[in-house]
Amino acid sequence: xxxxxxxxxxxxxxxxxxxxxxxxxxxxxxxxxxxxxxxxxxxxxxxxxxxxxxxxxxxxxxxxxxxxxxxxxxxxxxxxxxxxxxxxxxxxxxxxxxxxxxxxxxxxxxxxxxxxxxxxxxxxxxxxxxxxxxxxxxxxxxxxxxxxxxxxxxxxxxxxxxxxxxxxxxxxxxxxxxxxxxxxxxxxxxxxxxxxxxxxxxxxxxxxxxxxxxxxxxxxxxxxxxxxxxxxxxxxxxxxxxxxxxxxxxxxxxxxxxxxxxxxxxxxxxxxxxxxxxxxxxxxxxxxxxxxxxx
Amino acid sequence: xxxxxxxxxxxxxxxxxxxxxxxxxxxxxxxxxxxxxxxxxxxxxxxxxxxxxxxxxxxxxxxxxxxxxxxxxxxxxxxxxxxxxxxxxxxxxxxxxxxxxxxxxxxxxxxxxxxxxxxxxxxxxxxxxxxxxxxxxxxxxxxxxxxxxxxxxxxxxxxx
Numbered sequence: 001x002x003x004x005x006x007x008x009x010x011x012x013x014x015x016x017x018x019x020x021x022x023x024x025x026x027x028x029x030x031x032x033x034x035x036x037x038x039x040x041x042x043x044x045x046x047x048x049x050x051x052x053x054x055x056x057x058x059x060x061x062x063x064x065x066x067x068x069x070x071x072x073x074x075x076x077x078x079x080x081x082x083x084x085x086x087x088x089x090x091x092x093x094x095x096x097x098x099x100x101x102x103x104x105x106x107x108x109x110x111x112x113x114x115x116x117x118x119x120x121x122x123x124x125x126x127x128x129x130x131x132x133x134x135x136x137x138x139x140x141x142x143x144x145x146x147x148x149x150x151x152x153x154x155x156x157x158x159x160x161x162x163x164x165x166x167x168x169x170x171x172x173x174x175x176x177x178x179x180x181x182x183x184x185x186x187x188x189x190x191x192x193x194x195x196x197x198x199x200x201x202x203x204x205x206x207x208x209x210x211x212x213x214x215x216x217x218x219x220x221x222x223x224x225x226x227x228x229x230x231x232x233x234x235x236x237x238x239x240x241x242x243x244x245x246x247x248x249x250x251x252x253x254x255x256x257x258x259x260x261x262x263x264x265x266x267x268x269x270x271x272x273x274x275x276x277x278x279x280x281x282x283x284x285x286x287x288x289x290x291x292x293x294x295x
Numbered sequence: 296x297x298x299x300x301x302x303x304x305x306x307x308x309x310x311x312x313x314x315x316x317x318x319x320x321x322x323x324x325x326x327x328x329x330x331x332x333x334x335x336x337x338x339x340x341x342x343x344x345x346x347x348x349x350x351x352x353x354x355x356x357x358x359x360x361x362x363x364x365x366x367x368x369x370x371x372x373x374x375x376x377x378x379x380x381x382x383x384x385x386x387x388x389x390x391x392x393x394x395x396x397x398x399x400x401x402x403x404x405x406x407x408x409x410x411x412x413x414x415x416x417x418x419x420x421x422x423x424x425x426x427x428x429x430x431x432x433x434x435x436x437x438x439x440x441x442x443x444x445x446x447x448x449x450x451x452x453x454x455x
Contacts (some may be wrong), residue, residue: 008300008317008363038359039340051317055364080353104429106407107341109353109362174429192428 003041010053017052018167022142025164032076032115035107053186058170063087069175075114075168082113094133094200095213098125104192118168120160120224123194127154127232128217128225132200138170154224179205181289183281187273196218197267197273201281205289211235216252221259221270228256240286249278302366315362320332322346322360325372333373333402343428345403348372354407373402384403385409385447395441396434404430404440412448
């Protein structure tokens with residue numbers, strides 16, 4: 001239960017960190033909050049030979065508004081800071097609602113916003129939330145910079161579009177359009193445990209009260225965040241009603257997800273949770289978008 | 296063996312300077328390098344909460360940090376919370392309310408709850424349960440721990 005030896009770097013400057021990643025490539029692991037990496041190192045499931053610690057790079061810790069209405073969050077911003085930040089609560093209420101579901105307070109004091117996204121755990125909240133919000137990720141390497149939309153970032157089980165010399169440095173959350181509603185809910189056996197199923201939902205109504213846009217992204221039912229495209233298609237252009245929500249929930253559970261069974265829950269039970277959570281989050285999201293909904 | 300790093304950290308008001316391997320966990324540093332064995336080590340993967348310490352005012356898992364990362368930081372461990380002659384109100388309340396049996400988990404609970412009560416001096420039962428959600432206790436069933444927190448909050452409120 002002790003990590004294997006490694007060479008440790010704790011640069012003060014981002015440029016230094018990028019140089020180290022360029023130099024060491026696949027041998028290097030980035031240490032952000034360490035709340036997932038250190039346990040796997042303690043178990044020796046991960047034995048990186050080089051560790052690049054980002055905790056001294058002060059330029060990666062921030063939350064501020066961007067030039068075009070985006071909310072910008074530095075990758076190293078602690079989860080507890082995001083959880084309690086008034087700007088996040090006002091401009092990205094879906095993020096605010098999801099934060100307390102991430103593990104426990106002690107973990108969130110150390111865990112980082114960007115680390116959770118770059119780790120791409122299929123059971124993690126922030127990959128699903130960032131996909132539901134159409135977030136964009138600013139990625140740096142020694143040779144340059146690029147933006148990756150959330151829809152192209154998560155490519156599989158604990159796998160992202162990041163190259164070994166690249167670092168996630170910033171998350172941009174777009175402004176919320178008018179008549180937009182949101183909801184995040186999950187089911188876990190105990191608060192703070194990995195969710196058996198969770199869902200992040202956003203809906204936007206047009207001026208006639210029809211569903212103009214819907215996003216439903218699930219966690220813990222696949223290799224990464226799973227978007228329920230069939231359910232979204234069911235909702236598009238329709239006037240929200242209890243029947244419509246039931247139809248979307250059915251589409252999500254029967255078509256969009258293909259959960260597996262494990263010691264915590266059977267695939268059938270996960271499908272059941274997808275159905276229930278879809279109903280509950282859509283109900284809440286449409287209400288928050290301004291619809292009056294009778295169940 | 297990898298290179299040794301020189302680090303300086305303030306623990307319970309005392310400054311320590313040591314040379315450590317970067318892979319040394321902060322929990323092991325506190326126990327083996329500084330002899331502060333009040334910080335307990337349970338699961339060593341961030342689940343049980345017994346190694347919780349206060350880092351710059353916030354509770355964190357000391358088993359999920361490397362000691363070198365504490366360089367330049369300020370740490371409070373259970374040894375710095377109170378003494379046996381002069382218990383912290385939380386410690387007194389844990390004793391009064393029978394909030395411990397084997398006591399292995401107690402330092403972690405105390406170091407989680409001390410900063411919690413500073414931020415939230417009059418918590419509801421729900422808030423208390425949420426605050427201790429990251430600490431496991433296999434003896435008490437948590438009921439008396441919750442009672443102890445209420446008792447401590449009351450007492451600390453009166454003393455203010």
